[in-house]
Amino acid sequence: MNFINQVAFITGAAQGLGKAFTEALLKKGARVCFTDIQGEKGQKVESDFKGKYGQKNVLFLTCDVSSSQNLKNCFQRAVSTFGGVDIMVNNAGIVDEENWKNVININLVGALEGSMLAIEHMRTDKGGKGGKIINIASTAGLTGVFFTPFYSAAKFGLVGFHRSWASNPYIGQLGLQFGCLCPAFTDTAILYPKSKSQYDDDFKKFIGQYGVNKVETVVEAFLMLVESENCNQDIITVTAQDGIQYHYKENLKKSNL
Ligand SMILES: NC(=O)C1=CN([C@@H]2O[C@H](COP(=O)(O)OP(=O)(O)OC[C@H]3O[C@@H](n4cnc5c(N)ncnc54)[C@H](O)[C@@H]3O)[C@@H](O)[C@H]2O)C=CC1
Numbered sequence: 391m392n393f394i395n396q397v398a399f400i401t402g403a404a405q406g407l408g409k410a411f412t413e414a415l416l417k418k419g420a421r422v423c424f425t426d427i428q429g430e431k432g433q434k435v436e437s438d439f440k441g442k443y444g445q446k447n448v449l450f451l452t453c454d455v456s457s458s459q460n461l462k463n464c465f466q467r468a469v470s471t472f473g474g475v476d477i478m479v480n481n482a483g484i485v486d487e488e489n490w491k492n493v494i495n496i497n498l499v500g501a502l503e504g505s506m507l508a509i510e511h512m513r514t515d516k517g518g519k520g521g522k523i524i525n526i527a528s529t530a531g532l533t534g535v536f537f538t539p540f541y542s543a544a545k546f547g548l549v550g551f552h553r554s555w556a557s558n559p560y561i562g563q564l565g566l567q568f569g570c571l572c573p574a575f576t577d578t579a580i581l582y583p584k585s586k587s588q589y590d591d592d593f594k595k596f597i598g599q600y601g602v603n604k605v606e607t608v609v610e611a612f613l614m615l616v617e618s619e620n621c622n623q624d625i626i627t628v629t630a631q632d633g634i635q636y637h638y639k640e641n642l643k644k645s646n647l
């Protein structure tokens with residue numbers, strides 16, 4: 391599938407998974423507004439991507455998802471530049487258990503605000519063209535993680551939001567699809583937080599035991615969601631042990647939701 395005429399908006403994308411998602415969509419012909427709180431780094435990536443994928447197909451904006459106004463302004467700028475947004479990817483995230491309210495504000499509130507901007511813009515009953523809202527959660531949003539409880543709480547919240555919207559019986563009439571990506575540990579900078587906790591050795595053991603995903607595998611899973619004709623209610627997990635696994639609505643029903 392190619393994404394000609396499709397526009398994506400991606401948060402937290404100057405590096406790591408967000409950058410890789412941006413490039414994967416650009417390669418397939420989408421126009422992409424990628425954003426990040428790290429302005430300088432994002433601008434360098436923008437200049438590289440413009441060279442590779444065309445000046446008119448790429449836009450970088452400095453954006454802090456924990457500021458409602460900043461996120462709203464950036465989203466509107468993407469709409470005015472590209473004529474609309476069809477795929478919203480709430481990807482920005484941090485690990486910082488000491489400053490846990492930042493974790494909630496960025497990983498949960500930022501993703502919910504991004505989702506709400508996209509819902510209001512895309513919903514067909516309000517004049518939108520429909521679209522996909524992809525939330526980047528984590529397996530930490532499906533199972534407790536003793537060394538990062540706040541991170542896990544934020545990701546559980548995001549999975550709950552995804553499942554709630556995805557199970558809305560009127561979702562088809564709104565033209566919206568909700569997909570959720572839940573990778574386990576993946577080889578990016580987030581695995582090396584600046585401060586260490588008392589659980590650092592446990593964390594290393596954990597990683598040693600379960601392994602670490604390659605970024606390419608997580609990108610493959612991401613593309614399965616965005617390329618699907620209808621990804622609504624899909625949750626995809628990616629683990630080093632079991633690879634990419636789909637969890638359809640039938641599986642959600644089994645958990646009595
Ligand atoms: N790498 C991993 O092991 C896993 C990562 N994830 C999730 O994937 C997403 C991407 O993370 P990675 O690429 O792995 O890490 P990363 O640390 O390489 O990238 C995170 C990006 O988010 C940006 N960011 C941080 N605070 C921000 C803010 N307030 N506003 C806007 N951007 C902000 C950072 O500048 C950075 O570019 C995160 O939501 C993370 O929780 C999920 C499961 C596993």
Ligand SMILES: CC/C=C\CC(=O)/C=C/C=C\C=C\C=C\[C@@H](O)[C@@H](O)C/C=C\CCC(=O)O
Binds near residue numbers: 537580584
């Ligand atoms: C089953 C869990 C699957 C995925 C987890 C995930 O989504 C991403 C985790 C990313 C990083 C985890 C880093 C853990 C680092 C260790 O050194 C811990 O001991 C550190 C704990 C807290 C960080 C200290 C802080 O920043 O306050």
